[in-house]
Amino acid sequence: MSTKIDIRQLRDVNELAKAGAETVAQHLNQLTGVETEMQITKINVIDVTDLGRHLGHDRMVGVNIPLLEPPHGSVLIVFDDESAKTLAHTMVGGETDDSPGYSEMERSAIREVGNIMTSGFIDGWADVVGRTIDISTPQLLRAGGDDIVDHCVEPGEHEIAMVFDSTLRAPDVDVEATIYSFPDIEEFVALIDSI
8 A cells, every 4th residue: 555645635634634623613612612713724744753853842731642543643732831821721710820830620621622622633534534533531741842752652653743733712812732643654544545
């Protein structure tokens, strides 16, 4: 099986991203009752070996969720600390503060939003290809970006990361997030070919 994606199929990758973003917004609207919009601002493909450099050493908050069905792999949603704090306070109520840590309630809120974002994003993909893609339990990580990558991706297990830069918008709140998908490359190509 060829693992190459025809350049003309990039519109299909864009369609997957758009469908995923729309489903994320719908899920967040249902959960919070707040009108939410998610926009994918850029899509990139990065060699997994370059990902640690891409994320850097700054402390970030990540939610990693394995996919239990093709294209397998996992989805990692990464927030910078400021966006994670804003998100946590938006979910649990109250004003954003400058304290360095997160309460258990804030961690739970970030984990749940990461779960909703991942399930919505993957449900959007599944809707495009007409089948289900089940996900596993979310894992919350707070570390340097390169350490998060080392924890989430086994060396040699995945060749590429699909990178989706996104913005979540709600009244008076903008949260920046980056979605990294580490698919099995052959299964991902088969997924694109099925569109």
